[in-house]
Amino acid sequence: MTCPVGRSELDQASASGPIYLDLHGGALFTGGGDCCRATGTSTAQRVRMRIWGVDYRMLPDHPFPAALDDCVTVYRALLKERSPQDIVVGGASAGGNLVAAPVGTVLFGGFSPGFPPTLLASGTRDLFLSNAVRMHRALRAAGIPADLHAFEAAPHELMPAGTPEDEQLLQGIHRFIETDCPAVRSGGGRHQTER
Template identity: 45%
Template sequence: MNDKCNGVRLPERTVPFPLSISREAQEALRRAVGEDGIPLNALHVMPDLSDFNGWMKLKAFADVYYQAAAERLAGQLRASVETVRIEEACVHIATPGGAFPEDYAYIDLHGGALVMGGGAACRAGAQTQADQHGIRCYGIDYRMPPEHPYPAALDDCVAVYRHMLKQYRPENIIIGGRSAGGNLAAAMTLRARDEGLPLPAALVLLSPELDLTESGDSFEVNRLVDVVLPGSLMPNNLLYAQGTDLAHPYLSPLFGDFSKGFPPTFLQSGTRDLFLSNAVRMHRFLRRAGVPVELHVFEAMPHGGFMGAPEDRELSEEVTRFVRQHLGRGQRT
């Protein structure tokens, strides 16, 4: 019998904010922790799975936060927005100002731990992408639990993509998502492929939540080190799945079969991101399947970025380059 500890025992310690990142990034990390060094987001506790009202209150609280953030951005956003319904999905269509190539489109899938982040945040996200890439952006305000568990959100995403294929050539569509939106971007691509739909030009997956089983190394190594996402989202994952196996590729796209075809993919994470293992493992799986893929890991970056530091601008420039490179298979002028 081997009594050796199955892991590395760490002494109690404080992990310092590194000097190897910009001053603005250091300040962003400092703002996210209390005087005791504990991440402020670690103080939030998710409701019990059976507590419908508790989840609805959490969503309402988050909506207020996201609304305020969207209002702060309002003066910087130039794209106009029209909200339409495509089957069961609410879609915010953001159109950049001035002349733009109308035969290209970007699908934007918001984050929010599969439960939050719709409404004002989704609209602002669509405007941001339209401004950034100079093309029309479709922000899918997908249905979420507890009212609409899986597969409602995925159904909405696939329905919108199917609808857009009537207007756009697949090689002229980019699908992007942040966090939970990265999950849905990859999952909808797998499902669309399985249903015989053509693949989009490329995917942009930022801090993607690709593994709802949370089996990767960073879920332990970066616990509490990630000041934005300091701990497990398993309550959210279970609420979303509503009894479906978390390892199913439409729930955890990391476990999909990429040998059957998958578009070029841009992956981003940070060394302090709780989801770092998702991006690292996805990168290796796509490489083994021969899928063109880029992996961008930023020093000390937590989940979702530094909220405006030079590193965030560098990431934005990398995404813009990737999108321009792959729209129309590089034929865009």
Template identity: 30%
Template sequence: MKNNKPNKTNWFKAVSEKALRKLIFTSLPLPEGVSDEMRESLRKSPPMRATIHKLICKFMSISKLMERAEEMDRLKARSVEETAATLSVSIEQDSIDGVNVYWLTPETIDPQHEDHLFINLHGGGYIMGAGMAGNDEAVLIAARAKVKVLAVDYRMAPDHPAPAGLDDVTAVWKYLLKSRSAGSMAMGGTSAGGGLTLGSIHKFKDMGLELPGAIYAGTPGGDCHRTGDSYCINEGIDRMLVSRDGILRRICEEMYPGELGAEHRYVSPLRGDFENFPPGCLISGTRDILLSDTVMVHRKLRRAGVDADLHIYEGLSHADYMEVWDSPESREHYAELNAFLLKHLQ
């Protein structure tokens, strides 16, 4: 006879996993005003509870943190190559003045972008995104905007804190200016890439260099200090960054500022003067820890008389438009960015 009695071991395992999930992850209602793709992603990957995240980060040594970052980069590198193949984007490694870079070319370049170049600075909290792993957004920009992209594999903390990454970006920018007009190029990226873009513009201004025709700051790290409301409001809500007092605090206080210090406008761009900045396109989401940073950068640009667009997406955590790249929100975001580039690049 067939035994219809429930398997006690499997039942106990299922109950235990459910209880553990409730302990570790925050229970949030799924937002109504998002696509089915984004809702499904949010259902599968809810935010970790802030207390758990902070405890893990507090007792993790920098060496262990970097081991984890390197493992994530290895996984991301494979994902980037798969996405590039899916979206028909070729990637070629190169070096400019000793800085490792990648040229990304879509299968078809929009005739309106024939003479344009997008310089992408990758995210990853200034500690992740090394090598091929840093090309995730560069692939999306190349494919969605149909524009040539140069991705800068800048040096990162903790081995190379600020201003190492800024120096690499500056070296690449000065090289490009020898053969291209500044107005034909855009610069930007998400998270640390957005923060590094803003810091680089401050440095270019100080050096008297010509500035890009447009910049893009996707949910940028604007300040190494806890200055925005969203650090409190979205703690435990943002499924990517979770809390300012987790990995972000370790990066901002121990790893990235270096000899410049966290007060410096190259490191905390919001503390600088935004007069004469290039036109800027900014994006964030209602669940983003860095929503306030993004909003404050936008206001500083507008108060300085700079043309700047701000797009806030319902229900999105930090950089969700990149993570769920096959969602309508992601396609809409890069379409908005492309329209901004076409409007401002010469």
């Protein structure tokens, strides 16, 4: 169900540093296995952190909430190895939909004070842009620090790696980690990213 799939060159020396819990996309029925490992390795290099990728059970063999249950199970297992302050939870597409569940379900039961700072990203051509906006508003209404990055003309899953929009998002993620989650930068601090 989970595999430590990669780490960046910057994190090679530290086995005890922060972990990025990566929940893959794929509409809850694709993106597992080798694809999950490849995505996790790429994400590790991009976010400069050690990664745990959740290869959750998928449709049609495993109906919802199997994927959510797997993500929560992996998050709980990770809590046995790291404090919540050392965990970043992120995902794209279906993974972004699941991203709030492990933290919210296990620790807080929803968006309440104490929920971690959150970064959301979407494109103006994304069918789910309104969902990102609604989540951003709900987080802000609950007093939770939240950033929303919306990219002009970007589709669902945003732009390919290496494009100017992707570089802007990556800079936003790094800035988010540095400014909103300084404890992660220094070895602690829970936060999440979703795109």
